[in-house]
Amino acid sequence: MHSYQKHTVISVRNLTDTVYVLRMTREELEFSPGQFITVGLLNNVHMREYSIYSGVKDDYLEILVKDIPQGYLSSKLHQLSPGDEVRIEGPFGYFLLSEEHLSKPLHFIATGTGISPFHCFVRSHDIDTYTLVHGVSYGHEQYEYEDYSRKNIIQCTSRDTGGNQHMRVTAYMKNKELEHNAEVFLCGNSAMIYDIFDLLTAKEKPSEHIHAEVYF
Amino acid sequence: MTYFLLHLGCQMNQSDAERVRSVIESMGYRSVDREEEADLLGIMACSVRQKAIDRVYARIHKWNQWKKNKSIITFVSGCILPADKTSFLKLFDLLFGIEDLPQLPTILRQYGVPSQLSQTTPNDTSSTDSYWNIEPSYTSSFEAYVSIQNGCDKFCTFCAVPYTRGREVSRPSQEILDEIETLVEKEYKSITVLGQNVNSYGFDKRSSEMKFAELLHNIGEIGVRSKKEFWVYFTSPHPHDMYKDVLEVVSSYPVLANNIHLPIQSGDDKILIKMNRNYRIAAYEKIVNDIRTLLPSATLFTDIIVGFTGENEAQFNNTLKAIRKYRYNMAYIAQYSPRPGAASYRWEDDITTEVKSSRFHAATNVLKEVALEENKKFLNEIQRVLVYKKARRDGFYEGKTEGRVPIQFPSDNEALIGTFVDVHVTEARSFSFAGELCAP
């Protein structure tokens, strides 16, 4: 049975020219950090998946979206105004931090808007044992880094020197030694996820400690 | 009044079709095999496969042509994507979601078709629970499918089911047990418990319903109480929720059949990640090992997709390795094709048709080898067999073993259909056996 919920847009917050946060009413939606929802316009059949960006304690619901001009929905969502309504279904997914994970060293690795579930993790859980490696093209693509503890975040930029590291996430991770009990969470494009997965399994990291959410 | 119902797609749709038949027949309609003779024409459609959708369009265009000369009513239901729904609405007289099935008589009455049932007060709530309460009109007298759950929350990136059938909803346990008990009383011999994710049964109800292992345990108890011989199967489980307790229950009750369908989809961890399957090969292997330990004589079936977006040669070879290692008796191998609605539909379908086809043949060949080796283990053994039908070959009948391997044996006794017999296996082939009927 389909059980769409209507949520009202509260604001559209631009972080860069193409990346924005869509804040909506929460409508009592219960979720676990790391889950995604499907979002669509009213009277339109097309839905897309988006990780939840806001925390479980926030009284609003947010998603972090990249506007893809040649795409269908992401650019339409960008044009919404406060008061507009959207259709939401969910939450879904198993990209979750368990109680057991919380006591271990955590490595969050994201490309682009793949940072979204990690934002939800740090807003929802009281954790400080994480490092977040964020891969983007340019140094100005700092998606609300003030919400993370500065010492925990490493920005890898592939096209300019504006980040902490001027290299791809994969190159950065190549030389990194992870604690034997670390849990690794990967989110974003599949090319990065595949490369890091290979890198870690070559270092004999058991696959059950590598968690992944593929966007495309 | 007559009706014709075409069902397309999987066993879930077949099971839903049995309920639709039941409602239509209770309105006084009689089923006909020739669509030309029907007053009411319906399709249980499946948006999940393009071929099935093409068949819907071919049928409805034909039926709409007939409307010029006679008065007929057309309807469509089933597993339909929202986008297909929009176009079906323009082509069919009626479209209803399966959860609205109890309202079908009212819908037809509003359309101008009177019936005995439509005189009764309709249910004003349409819930999946009430659709499940409709007793299906089973198409076989010894084999039945029992839906226990509808919808799916897993969102495998290649699959449209979460978008066509919506969220996972479990049917109340007592209703399922009652339906199975009734089937057993009616001497049904093969009962398949159906759901998109049978083993996540009850998760949506938190603690208010039984979990899958507990449900199976209660089904096993029906078997013990009835003292009757029958086999209960379940399909499809998802490896992510396949806990050992399910296998332990299967091993404890003779009516829970020694056949496990465990879809692997790919033998490569990275492809599994991209498919959003939520298990790794190591975890899958652990379940296979548990099956081999707890159910040593069980046959193992699986589903495999070859040529998924981005699948390289090495990744495909991991799938071949998996077939060899897990030694399947049967695998439903599909060449990847993007399904509208599914996440991967938006990704580049970058494996050529030729490569997909050659991988399909390579996988099928490995499967044939492995399945033959596995089947040879049954040579010269006596297998219990449920007889299904007269074989196409004259003088032969066809049945299935408990492990669901088809078997043919010489006989001219039609009365065997729907009964259990013992067959001595004299020949093993990749996907079937031949044998001789043992003296009763």
Ligand SMILES: Cc1cc2nc3c(=O)[nH]c(=O)nc-3n(C[C@H](O)[C@H](O)[C@H](O)COP(=O)(O)OP(=O)(O)OC[C@H]3O[C@@H](n4cnc5c(N)ncnc54)[C@H](O)[C@@H]3O)c2cc1C
């Ligand atoms: C489980 C899951 C969670 C997701 N969570 C998010 C999220 O939190 N934020 C988000 O922006 N997207 C997310 N996505 C992707 C999102 O669902 C849409 O695919 C995306 O917004 C594009 O939709 P569209 O209709 O505009 O373009 P479409 O017409 O659907 O796609 C156009 C193309 O855009 C590319 N693309 C898709 N997503 C991205 C992206 N994020 N960055 C760059 N290129 C992309 C793909 O190559 C795709 O083929 C998620 C996808 C999945 C499967």
Ligand code: SF4
């Ligand atoms: S393939 Fe995946 S998404 Fe589709 S029905 Fe099965 S578990 Fe659900």
